[in-house]
């Protein structure tokens with residue numbers, strides 16, 4: 326062990342002397358940390374050099390943990406489902422677009438409290454390269470907050486305010502790449518060989534071409550290819566996303582340790598949840614799509630274990646927009662149960678919600694959700710209607726086929742429908758990264774896609790009402806599917822597309838900016854007016870939050886079983902947790918729909934649909950876009 330590192334480690338251990346909790350955690354999770362790292366780096370002499378530094382960083386973080394955070398460590402160790410409870414509701418926002426600065430966010434906490442939020446994901450807020458920076462996903466300094474948003478002290482103060490409100494703070498850790506402007510990349514550009522080895526660079530096209538043969542492209546329109554020629558280096562740099570986002574090389578153990586230190590310092594600031602951005606991409610293998618490689622899981626397990634030892638209050642969330650079978654592995658399956666992430670985005674659910682809304686049919690959604698692997702024990706989904714990214718129409722041929730459809734045609738239909746190009750479409754979105762075969766991903770706010778924008782512009786009250794119903798339906802499903810539901814900023818008041826996005830030359834090549842509008846506080850001010858659009862939406866979403874809280878079957882770890890209702894326009898879902906039951910019945914059309922009331926009785930719940938419908942002889946009649954939550 327290098328002398329200074331040893332001194333550091335020993336100092337930390339002295340400070341931890343008597344901290345039995347730390348020693349127990351170290352003993353309990355040590356093998357989970359060391360094992361994957363030995364598997365990854367055992368044969369690399371650089372690992373022996375790095376290992377002591379890693380241990381020292383873990384011990385230092387644990388020793389420096391402030392008393393409030395230690396208490397939280399203890400609390401969450403004994404209530405490991407703290408993120409999965411029925412009262413949990415998340416909110417996602419850009420700091421500047423929501424409240425200007427971190428200080429501004431602190432001032433807006435009453436708004437979030439009122440809405441019932443328990444979890445706040447603030448979009449990338451660490452210092453990024455100047456725009457364009459992929460909405461902050463090109464980090465130039467992991468140790469500083471973007472100056473226009475505030476300082477690390479502001480972040481610490483916000484985390485503490487949130488804690489006092491019972492809200493957890495989630496922050497992005499951009500693990501796959503840094504900005505070209507990050508000091509590591511800058512040192513590499515200046516000729517520092519050690520830093521050059523943090524990245525994947527190549528002297529000619531031979532290796533890049535060999536990889537390209539099987540690599541997909543994330544942004545084929547505005548950032549084609551996966552490699553960028555860097556004249557100052559005289560080398561090709563691996564850049565999966567934009568040319569200014571340099572992929573890190575995790576075959577280098579020093580990179581792992583550097584990123585571990587980033588995570589540890591965020592935990593010290595009081596961050597509760599780390600969102601592992603683009604995590605499937607961390608390991609590359611020739612002849613593959615370079616996603617979800619087994620080594621990615623070893624990396625995640627090691628990160629998770631070190632955080633369990635240093636700061637067990639901190640949870641992990643995977644941003645892995647991959648196939649369901651691959652996705653669940655980020656939640657820890659088999660012998661890795663409980664050893665990876667606590668949460669992962671249920672991208673497929675989002676896609677299926679919009680698919681059902683456009684087609685007014687639920688066969689595909691029912692089949693595809695039934696085919697989803699169950700969520701591993703101790704983990705949960707993040708369920709959501711919209712997020713800051715485009716919607717990629719991830720519907721497989723297999724799932725479409727089972728519902729009697731062609732995958733290609735259905736994906737094409739969705740791209741057309743949500744761009745507003747299909748006869749009768751209510752949507753006002755746009756195509757993102759269109760492909761020659763007519764398929765495309767989709768941009769647009771929830772309100773624009775659900776028809777609120779078009780209806781309001783046309784002054785068509787009937788259509789406005791239907792659009793509000795659609796938005797509430799989508800949220801009712803995201804809130805009851807099972808998982809931690811996320812509300813995307815402004816959806817609670819129906820914010821429309823940002824029309825100004827294309828006028829900003831630094832953003833105009835990326836239409837995802839259309840659905841990242843600025844919060845409209847004047848509109849939010851109308852949330853108490855029951856006659857306004859905002860009041861109707863806010864009121865309905867607020868009710869969903871309240872009703873969710875009151876229903877233990879909503880627990881994210883509960884069972885979630887899609888049912889065939891016998892009516893292709895009504896989606897059915899049975900939830901069960903700790904002896905509590907919930908039957909969700911959702912009408913995805915603008916017409917009344919019926920299901921036999923025997924279905925309700927069979928599942929042991931009470932046919933009391935409230936405003937979502939009524940009983941008529943042997944039928945439960947659901948109002949247009951009505952969603953009933955029937956409990957036992």
Ligand code: GLC
Nearest residue numbers: 459462499566602603644714
């Ligand atoms: C994630 C983010 C996306 C970003 C990408 C690269 O997928 O959600 O917005 O472009 O990572 O960092």
